[in-house]
Amino acid sequence: MNLLSNPFKKKIFFSVLLLLPFFNALAQEEIESKPEMQEIKVDSLYREDQFYFGFNYNTLQQKPDGISQQKFSIGISGGFLRDMPINKNRTKAFATGLGVSYNNYNQNLGITGTAENAVYTVLDSDSDFDKNNFKQLLIDVPVEFRWRTSTYESYKFWRIYGGVKFSYLAYSKSVFKDGQGKTVITNNQDFNKFLYGLYLSAGYNTLNVYAYYGLNPIFKSAEIEGRKVDMKALSVGVIFYIL
Template structure:
């Protein structure tokens, strides 16, 4: 009987040992699952929607209807302080801009002519569109931590854009005139931008530093209007 008691005691001890070992391993596995990344980056995809207008407009030029812009891209984050609340970022993106206005463009891509059309009763449709490849360079300030993706931010910098495609369309009583890749458009555009907000949704503004046209003239006067685009931008990790 004593031998049986001893064997039972050994069995209980062994079971207790393996149970404790298993619990320790489970705890270790769970601990490994929780990884704190103190060296996080705010690498982000972005999507922007803007209302497009002009600055430095020629006399008589007015915008018609609603002109929109749509942009998207990716930004690589490069923190510069220990708390990672300040950083530089760069990346690549694409923008489509649409401008509805009364600047009539006729002729050809190599030899275009420009006139102010007056009231919209003189034409059915008049616009030009641009497709741009963007390279933004920005400085970032934010209140982010490695534990939270919801934070306040102010991002600003310069954006360089290369015009890969343009198209102007004029419908009036003389018919339809369509010009693609007008040589008078500036191929390289650059400007300042600023975005600010909380979490995903942020306000956004871009101001072009050089004109949209490089050589267009209206009644002998060079067209020097530049872009002003305001709207919202979404950042997604």
């Protein structure tokens, strides 16, 4: 039986033939539009939330006369930062988070006495001591502005991050050891409990250089023979960002 012998069936057949190009173009347009829609969706949601780990060399600034650093003083830090983009391309952002820092300072500022009544002296070249340092454990809250060349497709990009870091002194320990004995003081009341400073990190991909300068002194009430100790911290090193 011939399917085209019926006039009604002929009309349906030729109508389908005429509509096929339209359906084909519509389907092709839908397929092409899906990747674009997906790209817009991904690009509008990605963030640079990151864990960070830093290794620093610690120095003391505005040291009193006679005070110098001995050996190598290290610092270690780590934490998490939450990214908050502020432009359409998501190359600019603010970020804040929570972290911890451990700082060690080897120097010749002798600390003896007690946590409530510490005594400070300058250990000159004639002083015979085996060990003298103080250490700090800090809880950090960084607040930074971010510029980067990142995209949602690549985690390798140039960056410059800078801001202010607020720190709370959770624990401190000083050790002075000489031929007569050893003095250990924990949670010295003369240390500033709240510290703040400016920092900057810059680099490419995971590895970046880092610098921090404290804006207020490490000690709040320490004195050497009536002279106030106003030393501030300066740290330089490297910082790693991991998504």
